[in-house]
Amino acid sequence: MLPCRACLVSVLLLLLLLLLRRPLPVSCLHVATDAPLTATDHRQDGKEWRSFQQLLDARRGSRVAGLAELKRYLARFGYMHGAEHEPTDAFDAHMEAAVRRYQSTLSLPVTGQLDSTTLDRIMAPRCGVGENGHGVTPVSLTAAGTGSQAAAGAVSRFTFFKGEPRWTQPDPLVLTYAISPTATVDYLPAETVRAVFRRAFARWARVIPVGFVKTDDYYEANIRVGFYVGSHGDGIPFDGPLGVLGHAFSPRNGRLHLDAAERWAVDMDTETAHSAIDLESVATHEIGHVLGLGHSSSPKAVMYPSLSPRQKKAALTVDDIEGVQWLYGPNPGFSLSSLYQQDSSMATGRSNWLAGSASIVCAVLIILVTQL
Known part of the structure; x- marks a missing residue:
């Protein structure tokens, strides 16, 4: 019997470790995301966004084929300043500064190098509006905590188009x-598309x-x-899937x-294409731009610039709401305080669940050990 009890103790210990490592449940405000594309597992469906996977671990002083194309990418979305007129494959000081700006703006670890996390984000599908300047209108970052509805200690990461343009007309605004x-x-x-935009x-x-x-x-x-x-016809051509x-x-x-050219989907449960893009998530994001919001540096926000294939992210976060309410x-009829309370209650519920589960396992362990 002793070996069996010892085996059971081992199994329970393993369960306890799994409980402690179990990820936090996601609140209704912050929609769960699919695992990001990696630099070594790049998408294979359709016409790819140019793959930069050969640039992995490039840093200042490197010279790698493809860096010139990446410089054009960074310039397009507003990160490359003071670079040469005709980009080269040299990883120079301007390139390092651009990578650092990109990492800082998108809340990535700021290394100045093309690490896997940075390349994953660069290769992900994204919105065509730039973060720090674009052919449409450049955006300007909002100072942290300036949102009128910001919670104590919260950092606002939303941005606006330059000059904070907004729709205005006599009340009510329709x-x-x-x-x-x-x-x-x-x-x-057509009715499916209309329904998606009604919800957005x-x-x-x-x-x-x-x-x-x-x-x-x-x-x-x-x-x-x-x-x-x-x-x-708008001077900003699309580039394929x-x-x-x-x-x-x-x-x-x-x-x-x-x-x-994208494979648009409205129900990922029935959609089989690996490269499918959730229409409702992108519609909600682009409506934010129409209202005057720029991109957010919060990865959980609807207004974050990138979206992975098959990822659903259409629910507005506190950051999205604070930004649009600033305008x-x-x-x-809506209260942000209820959202803060909801986040807090879900976090508390998770803590209580984890503590309760761990207590049960520990109690069983104590009983078994005392009988060995």
């Missing part, structure tokens, strides 16, 4: 939107005093949505464009 009847994707029914607009309308009404008059709508391939997913213009332009004020 914006019309229309989805192009011609710029579509043939595998998604409703998320923002819940937290700010702005209404959104669908109209059939596409050219007269305040916000105009369409799916396009490649060059589509798993690169730039979409882009939107600041108020009061109203254009919201999605890359029709439009809070909706009288």
